[in-house]
Amino acid sequence: MANKEVKALTTQRWGWGWGRGQDTPPAPSEGRGWGWGWGRGQETPPAPPEGRGESPAPAGTPRGQAESPPPAGTPQGQGDCPFSKRNCTEGPNKIVVGGSNNWNFGFNYSDWALKNGPFYVNDVLVFKFNAPVNGSPGHSVYLLPDFQSYLNCDLSRGKRVATTTQGGRSGFEFKLTNWQPHYFACGEHNGIHCNLGMMKFSVMPIFRYWN
Secondary structure (H helix, E strand, C coil): CCCHHHHHHHCCCCEEECCCCCCHHHHHHHHCEEEEEEECCCCCCCCCCCCCCCCCCCCCCCCCCCCCCCCCCCCCCCCCCCCCCHHHCCCCCCCEEEEHHHCCCCCHHHHHHHHCCCCCCCCEEEEEECCCCCCCCCEEEECCCCCHHHCCCCCCCCCEEECCCCCCCEEEEECCCCCCCEEEEEECHHHHHHHCCCCCCCCCCCCCCCC
């Protein structure tokens, strides 16, 4: 019993300070004075007894307010469409080639295709162009067989899918039914429209998916 009392006394020490243990004295109007007392004098509070601390968070609970990760397979940034919100529909989409520029000489269609993807299987490309009038140059649509033909604007093995008179009114529609690269070009004036006129582009339609 004596040993326990000695041990208890060694953990206590004398001290003095203001009435409520403040580091700086209060205003004189409060009427508090100096005082002294004794206590345990511990610098840090003791650890809570075992079994009485805070309960840990349930397994799997995110810390802080972090959002849960998206489902597997969801592209980050725009949900179902990582490149363009324009194609974020259940589809199939109907897309006018070139937008308001339609299918005409001097517009960069390769750049347009890059900025307006992705394209999906069963989407429909709409080519709008005027028929030739009074000797004005017309346009057509060719489907080229491979990348090399596309680079060189080689129309010799290409397939004409739209003539110069099929782009009027609602335009000529081409459905992307196959999961493979598609190389399009204008076939008029022996490839000049394809080469100098930049009237060519390629698309690789992908499968649509839902989460």
